[in-house]
Amino acid sequence: MRALSAAPLGADFWKLWTASAVTNLGDGITMVAGPLLVASITGSPAAVAGAVFAQQLPWLLFALISGAWADRLDRRRLVVAVNILRAAALAVLSLAVASDVASVPLILAVFFVLGTGETLADTASAAFVPTLVPAALRPRANALMYANFNLLNQFAAKPLGGWLFIAAAAAPFALNATTFALSAALLLAIRSISPPTPATSGSVPSAHEPSRSLWAEIGEGVRWLLAHRLLRTLAFTMAVGNVVFSAAFAIFVLYAAERLRLNEVAYGALLVAFAAGGFLGTLVAPALIRHVGAALLLRTGLLVEVALHATLAVTRSPVAAAAMIVVFGAHTTVWGVIVTTLRQRDVPPVMYGRVASVYSFLDLGGAALGSLLGGAVATAYGLVAPYWTAAAAMAVVAAAAWRPLRSATLRPSTDPSP
Template sequence: MRALFSARLGADFTRLWTAAAVSNIGDGITMAAGPLLILSLTTDPALVGGAVFVQQLPWLLFALISGAYVDRLDRRKLVVTVNTLRAVALAALTFAVAADILTVAMIYTVFFLLGTGETLADTASGAFLPAIVAPDRLATANARLMATFTIANQFVAKPLGAWLFVIAAAVPFGVNAMTFAVAAALMATIRPIPAQPSAPRRGLHAEITDGVRWLWEHRLLRTLAVSTGLANVAFCAAFATLVLYARQRLGLSDVGFGFLLTTFAVGGLLGTVLAPRLLRIVGACTLLRAGLLVEGITHTTLAITTTPLVAATILIVFGIHTMVWGVIVVTLRQRMVPESLLGRVGSAYSLLDVGGAALGSLLGATLAHLWGLTTPFWIAAAVMALLATATWRPLRQASAA
């Protein structure tokens, strides 16, 4: 742990890291307070679930477009602008809550705007990192950012968001507005990156096509992108009804379900600490292959067990894998993709990532309803076995990256 957080990556990275920590706290606060806010207006399950969907929808609608603009514009200024606009949107929501004029449509609108901003800011931040961190330090930098997300967003912010909502419904959203404003100010202090010579600008469709084509023609990154998308279909299908699985299969109370969810965060934090060292010792190819096996074993174990301790243990292992996999994939992409294409290739990758998650969530509830709670886990295990078999040889290229 100490090695991860003591590594010196430069003043500009420190500012980026601090901005990410602050905004992650704000995001986590809203993730906890948002459902409580809409629940204060309606108990309609469709409307409550819709609030989550409208924030994810921009990734499906705008991911590729956002990637193209990330490659067209100054990435540092883009993040500053987007965070400022997100602060304004949340300030408006805070006012509406405090003035008691809030409607479901207002919540949907603000959440959609936040999700749209996320497609730009997250893509731009990932593409901007190689400009301020040396290639041999990218794995450490990515691990640190992911650890910060785990601690700030999952451990600190969510209970804080619920507590602030109890104090006053408007408070958590006002706090989140301030976090985005602070993050924008911190990003503005990063030294401007000298503009690189660029090819003549083409039409938006042509530029998007360039990014998608580059990803598809690169065998290793294409393999990783498709693997991530299919693995997310399997994972989200299996975990779409986790709350019912925890109650009916494991016999957990609501509090027990909450503790089960924290196992992801515990494993994720361990994964961010271990990832840079494992990369140096074991290598990317072995870790990626092992990750596919871990996913299959996780789904199989959860399909079989009725013991909460066994389920919690395998979910910690799964959490370690997801962060190690994430660090490797992001680092490989940042090292291998040309600087001028980082935004477009990253957004194409994200589209497969989020699209797989969305499809899996839709499938999982149907499968569990038709054939029982463990059916999605068995299907997910079979999918991961086929995926590991199909990608075993192509993943060899990761060793040379």
């Protein structure tokens, strides 16, 4: 971590990083406390699942629209406004919980607001790093941003969220409201994030022409991505990967109990392996990208995807499963840093929100579809069937993507696409 933090990334980047850190911690806490709150009000599994779905649904409804708005508006002001709105929604929920008047409809409404705000804030803020950081330093900067998610959202927030809820049920939501308010203040202090400006090239139409409809702008983002061979390949590879991963891991708690013979505590420890691998990937990603190269790392990552599912399909050893999950977690961070850096280099700033939103739509859409498929496949063919299916699917994806990925490099782009 010392090598990462020693990078001369500038004061504004560190404000952005701190804003990301506090919101990742707060989001992770609410992710744990939300279902606990619903479960304390009602024993309905549908209501508990509904709280998660209420936050995911806006990505399916609004992801592409949010991308277009992120390209129309001043992105910094948009994220600040959204964070203030999310802080207010969580403050209302916290007060309702403290007053013992919280209801399931209120919780679902707040979570829907949080999810809607997330589609706007995440899409708009994706363009901040290339504005603040020189191209040569972006792999390091992106690795640091991934560290926030792996270490704070996925690792530290989980036990903290549960502990805070037990101590005072309103506390997790009050803390998350505070993190959003702090993030807004930090972003307001960054003056070097410029709003989107109309493109000067005729290949990328301006997003500021009042006569153009929102759907026309969304279509431009989709067409731009489809015309870029490398980024198109990465987008659809990630989409298929999310389908099969979510299908396999939708029944992971049953797999761990029945095949690996793990109790609840050991199952929790196994989940930590994902975060541990992700944090390891954060530490090694800049050096690997510099010395190994993007193309080889992306191709190796596809083989890791196949190996993860194949290993889980054949093993009954918790140690082997955990070791493979750590490797997979490291791969996902390295892959994410590379893909993010490639997008930052190749996507015109005026199009960044729309192109990033297509990625988000494919990612979450794939995850939602996979979660539905996983239960059906496991019910029909047994617990290991989703893992065998995922291994076979990723092997096909690796073969299809192998040649296009050879052009992946973080040197200045030579892609002839617009």
